[in-house]
Amino acid sequence: MCGIVGYIGDKQAQSILLNCLKRLEYRGYDSCGIAVAVGGIEVYKDAVRVEALRKASPKFKGTTGIGHTRWATHGAPSQVNAHPHLDCTGNIAVVHNGVISNYQELRDQLINEGHHFVSETDTEVIPHLIEKYYGGSLEEVVEAALGQVEGSYAIIVLVAGEPKLVVARKDSPLIIGLGDGENFIASDVPAILDYTDRVIYLEDGDIGVVTRDDVKIRRDGIEVAREEHKVLWSVEEAQKGGYKHFMLKEIHEQPKVIRNTLSEYIRVAEPVESLAVIRGRGIESMLMLAAGTSYHAALIGKYTVEELLRIPVRVEIASEFNYYTHTLTGTVAIAITQSGETADTLKAMRRLREAGCRVIAITNVVGSSASRIAHQTIYTRAGPEISVAATKSFVAQLMVLYWLALSYFRADARRLNTLLMELRQLPHKVQQVLDNEAEIIEYAKYLSKYDDVFFIGRGINLPVAMEGALKLKEISYIHAEGYAAGETKHGPFALLGSDTPVIAIVARDNTYEAMLTNIKEIKARGSPVIVLTGEGDEAIEELVDSVITVPPVDNLFSPVVNVVALQLLAYYTASERGCPIDFPRNLAKSVTVE
Amino acid sequence: MKQAVILAAGEGQRLRPFTVNRPKTMLSIAGKPILQYVVESLAQNGIRNIVIVVGYKREQVFDYMGNGEQFGVDIVYIIQEKQLGTAHALMQARDAIEDEFLVLPGDNLIEANTIARFVTMRPNAVLVKKVENVARYGVVTTEGDLVRDIVEKPREAKSDIVNTGIYAFSGEVFDFLDAELGIPDVINSMVARGYQISAEETDGTWLDVVYPWDILSLNGAILRRIPASLGGIIEAGASVKGLVSIGKDTVIRSNSYIVGPAVIGVNCDIGPNVYILPATSIGDNVVISPFSEVKNSVIGDDVNIGSGSIIQDSVIDDGCVIEGRFTACSGEAEVRIDDEYHLVKVGAMLGAGCSLGSGVVAQPGVIIGNHSRVKPLKLVSGRLPDKSSVF
Numbered sequence: 001m002c003g004i005v006g007y008i009g010d011k012q013a014q015s016i017l018l019n020c021l022k023r024l025e026y027r028g029y030d031s032c033g034i035a036v037a038v039g040g041i042e043v044y045k046d047a048v049r050v051e052a053l054r055k056a057s058p059k060f061k062g063t064t065g066i067g068h069t070r071w072a073t074h075g076a077p078s079q080v081n082a083h084p085h086l087d088c089t090g091n092i093a094v095v096h097n098g099v100i101s102n103y104q105e106l107r108d109q110l111i112n113e114g115h116h117f118v119s120e121t122d123t124e125v126i127p128h129l130i131e132k133y134y135g136g137s138l139e140e141v142v143e144a145a146l147g148q149v150e151g152s153y154a155i156i157v158l159v160a161g162e163p164k165l166v167v168a169r170k171d172s173p174l175i176i177g178l179g180d181g182e183n184f185i186a187s188d189v190p191a192i193l194d195y196t197d198r199v200i201y202l203e204d205g206d207i208g209v210v211t212r213d214d215v216k217i218r219r220d221g222i223e224v225a226r227e228e229h230k231v232l233w234s235v236e237e238a239q240k241g242g243y244k245h246f247m248l249k250e251i252h253e254q255p256k257v258i259r260n261t262l263s264e265y266i267r268v269a270e271p272v273e274s275l276a277v278i279r280g281r282g283i284e285s286m287l288m289l290a291a292g293t294s295y296h297a298a299l300i301g302k303y304t305v306e307e308l309l310r311i312p313v314r315v316e317i318a319s320e321f322n323y324y325t326h327t328l329t330g331t332v333a334i335a336i337t338q339s340g341e342t343a344d345t346l347k348a349m350r351r352l353r354e355a356g357c358r359v360i361a362i363t364n365v366v367g368s369s370a371s372r373i374a375h376q377t378i379y380t381r382a383g384p385e386i387s388v389a390a391t392k393s394f395v396a397q398l399m400v401l402y403w404l405a406l407s408y409f410r411a412d413a414r415r416l417n418t419l420l421m422e423l424r425q426l427p428h429k430v431q432q433v434l435d436n437e438a439e440i441i442e443y444a445k446y447l448s449k450y451d452d453v454f455f456i457g458r459g460i461n462l463p464v465a466m467e468g469a470l471k472l473k474e475i476s477y478i479h480a481e482g483y484a485a486g487e488t489k490h491g492p493f494a495l496l497g498s499d500t501p502v503i504a505i506v507a508r509d510n511t512y513e514a515m516l517t518n519i520k521e522i523k524a525r526g527s528p529v530i531v532l533t534g535e536g537d538e539a540i541e542e543l544v545d546s547v548i549t550v551p552p553v554d555n556l557f558s559p560v561v562n563v564v565a566l567q568l569l570a571y572y573t574a575s576e577r578g579c580p581i582d583f584p585r586n587l588a589k590s591v592t593v594e
Numbered sequence: 595m596k597q598a599v600i601l602a603a604g605e606g607q608r609l610r611p612f613t614v615n616r617p618k619t620m621l622s623i624a625g626k627p628i629l630q631y632v633v634e635s636l637a638q639n640g641i642r643n644i645v646i647v648v649g650y651k652r653e654q655v656f657d658y659m660g661n662g663e664q665f666g667v668d669i670v671y672i673i674q675e676k677q678l679g680t681a682h683a684l685m686q687a688r689d690a691i692e693d694e695f696l697v698l699p700g701d702n703l704i705e706a707n708t709i710a711r712f713v714t715m716r717p718n719a720v721l722v723k724k725v726e727n728v729a730r731y732g733v734v735t736t737e738g739d740l741v742r743d744i745v746e747k748p749r750e751a752k753s754d755i756v757n758t759g760i761y762a763f764s765g766e767v768f769d770f771l772d773a774e775l776g777i778p779d780v781i782n783s784m785v786a787r788g789y790q791i792s793a794e795e796t797d798g799t800w801l802d803v804v805y806p807w808d809i810l811s812l813n814g815a816i817l818r819r820i821p822a823s824l825g826g827i828i829e830a831g832a833s834v835k836g837l838v839s840i841g842k843d844t845v846i847r848s849n850s851y852i853v854g855p856a857v858i859g860v861n862c863d864i865g866p867n868v869y870i871l872p873a874t875s876i877g878d879n880v881v882i883s884p885f886s887e888v889k890n891s892v893i894g895d896d897v898n899i900g901s902g903s904i905i906q907d908s909v910i911d912d913g914c915v916i917e918g919r920f921t922a923c924s925g926e927a928e929v930r931i932d933d934e935y936h937l938v939k940v941g942a943m944l945g946a947g948c949s950l951g952s953g954v955v956a957q958p959g960v961i962i963g964n965h966s967r968v969k970p971l972k973l974v975s976g977r978l979p980d981k982s983s984v985f
Binding site for chain 1: 615648650653655656657659660661669671764842860861878879881895896898912913915946947965
């Protein structure tokens with residue numbers, strides 16, 4: 001997964017390209033490069049961050065250029081593997097985001113035809129293919145070259161002497177930002193928000209020609225018009241605004257995010273039917289699909305829907321689902337993906353659509369691929385999430401899932417009223433958890449010295465344990481596992497000792513007694529135990545020394561306050577260990593490869 | 595002047611419980627934090643390069659102000675880890691200062707006209723104002739147009755003009771900051787060394803909030819100037835009179851009667867049959883249930899007020915959930931803050947996240963700490979610490 005940018009206009013391209021690349025670094029950041037048309041094509045690239053490239057690169061004078069920041073999938077990070085890649089003549093430069101699955105045979109074939117390759121990347125076949133077919137309209141040449149390619153791509157092609165950039169998109173995101181006498185191309189919106197807030201989203205199969213003043217897009221040979229969107233995010237939303245890390249800022253945005261979802265979707269005292277979003281027939285079962293943190297949201301959605309609507313819910317990890325042979329028909333499938341570009345999830349969505357399922361997407365990015373595949377899309381209004389580790393997008397997903405379930409919940413008017421009132425208090429309760437950071441910081445310092453940590457939970461708080469573990473491992477690099485408390489005796493107990501702290505999430509529901517028993521057993525094995533629970537539980541306070549308390553909420557919404565406490569715990573633990581946090585090693589924000 | 599430094603690191607202890615989880619600069623008046631008034635006054639006078647020195651509970655400032663783009667300014671944050679006086683606070687901003695700059699306190703509410711002339715002054719200068727109750731402030735004595743000295747809270751005031759805490763300085767002031775605690779001492783020091791410090795007088799808005807009930811008077815003063823706007827839905831039979839601002843998605847249900855000046859936030863549910871009297875500010879996501887009266891009060895965000903409640907001259911902070919028949923009538927009360935007793939006419943002051951059962955009666959002047967719980971039908975009075983439980 002990488003980020004690509006392009007600029008064509010009346011200003012000097014180099015600094016614009018570097019600025020855009022800097023904004024795109026969250027997509028991948030082990031190497032980067034730019035190419036500028038200065039008569040011929042000048043390229044500067046290296047296995048460094050964008051800032052380092054900016055300082056080291058010579059100044060190229062030209063008003064057309066392309067750039068790339070890379071997360072390695074084929075070939076180790078290195079200067080020679082970094083993009084842009086050139087053909088034999090050095091007059092064709094290409095940047096690419098995606099994976100070319102048949103690159104090996106294409107490469108062999110091109111070598112046989114006399115082409116000379118320098119890198120180990122799949123991307124390098126593209127400029128050579130363009131070179132092979134070169135002659136006549138550049139757009140048609142690129143189209144012919146891409147006809148040979150299998151896999152995914154978002155590419156920008158720059159050719160010396162041609163006053164245009166050619167772009168193409170297939171299974172990898174690409175947008176065009178419109179300016180006055182200039183145009184911008186990028187993998188996504190935050191890259192170009194400094195320069196324009198008018199964007200066009202390209203669709204799969206589009207090939208476009210972008211000049212200073214014009215954008216023409218064709219698909220299957222026919223010219224198509226793509227709608228212009230005005231971006232509502234401001235660059236401010238994509239900056240740190242006082243916080244040391246994006247992640248901490250995004251954690252602190254959660255009360256506002258909850259409030260935004262409430263005001264957009266949930267109105268107290270409105271007849272419940274009018275809130276229903278899943279139009280049509282009554283639902284008898286549901287399938288939820290997601291990956292990573294979104295998968296944990298789906299699990300909480302399962303508990304919620306099953307409790308309120310009493311229908312069976314099946315939750316699947318998207319990548320695994322794609323290997324199942326049994327085809328589903330006629331069910332409602334909810335796909336959850338923050339970026340809307342998660343490859344595994346998109347693939348599953350397409351399969352489900354083909355099988356006749358009604359597919360609903362829950363995503364944070366307007367116009368994303370998921371929203372294009374789904375029959376219906378519900379947007380989480382969390383704003384752009386820059387930190388690789390998902391925080392506010394997760395809580396926003398939970399809010400949407402709660403709303404979905406509540407809009408169909410007819411059984412008990414009194415419980416519904418209580419729940420709606422509790423929902424209104426949720427922003428404030430989350431703010432309380434945030435105001436109580438100091439307590440959590442102490443525990444984080446304690447945790448930072450360990451190498452292995454267990455998180456255990458039951459029922460609706462089991463996914464919370466899993467998410468807590470995921471956050472901790474993502475940003476502090478401590479090995480952490482989320483476990484069903486009832487499962488620990490079936491194996492993991494063998495790992496417990498004084499070196500393995502256990503964080504137990506205890507809820508005041510029908511899992512309470514069992515959790516207390518688990519905690520006693522774990523303490524008997526000498527593991528330090530930290531309990532996360534609602535305020536005022538004296539029994540717990542007598543049992544363990546370490547308790548993180550959150551404000552009391554209805555059990556259904558306890559995941560929200562619990563997860564915020566665990567996000568803070570992970571953040572401060574990582575901070576104590578000196579980890580980079582916003583851009584963890586080996587991870588990228590949106591997993592657009594399988 | 596092109597640059598300004600806002601000192602916003604202070605706690606405001608005497609304003610507890612409202613300053614336990616926010617710095618004084620973030621207290622909300624007529625729907626906006628005091629800091630926003632300061633920033634907007636600067637922007638309206640063409641100063642967009644702003645350094646804010648933060649400290650106590652700074653995340654509240656980050657969350658609200660961000661990098662300033664929303665307010666048309668560029669904000670740089672400087673962190674003062676320990677609050678060691680205004681001179682020390684200003685010292686922290688040294689590296690961010692380019693040339694000449696204004697210094698403003700983050701916790702005094704001003705408007706654009708307050709500093710309109712002052713922004714054209716050359717350093718060194720201090721903005722002063724005539725007030726009635728000079729003993730609370732730094733009293734300034736002058737010789738002609740120049741400052742002679744500033745005396746904090748004098749027993750015998752030598753003049754009727756006080757220091758607003760707004761200054762115009764150049765880089766040379768940094769040589770004096772080390773030795774002193776407060777900027778007024780710095781001024782005295784500079785005068786003693788022969789520097790000429792101009793005293794410029796303003797008659798624009800300059801409001802200070804020291805005690806919890808001051809929130810009400812500032813709220814009343816500012817509300818008279820807000821523009822009316824209607825973002826929500828007003829059902830048939832509801833009346834809205836006078837200067838009222840209603841936020842997006844808010845519903846004012848039938849037979850409710852709102853008399854301005856009043857501000858109501860977004861996504862609120864008011865009524866049916868709710869009576870709101872001047873001068874009242876209501877935050878976002880607030881529910882006020884039927885047959886309730888709210889008069890001259892400040893209600894925070896996420897508050898839920900049950901049916902049949904009477905709330906007068908009161909301040910209710912974020913997230914309070916109050917069941918029906920809550921009575922907070924206004925009356926003369928002797929309220930103790932630290933070691934001082936104050937005689938004020940006021941209702942109830944509730945910290946954030948309080949949970950009150952039905953039928954609770956609050957004596958005038960009661961201050962209830964954050965996250966307290968009060969069981970039904972209780973009579974509360976005096977001062978309750980945070981996390982109190984009244985059985």
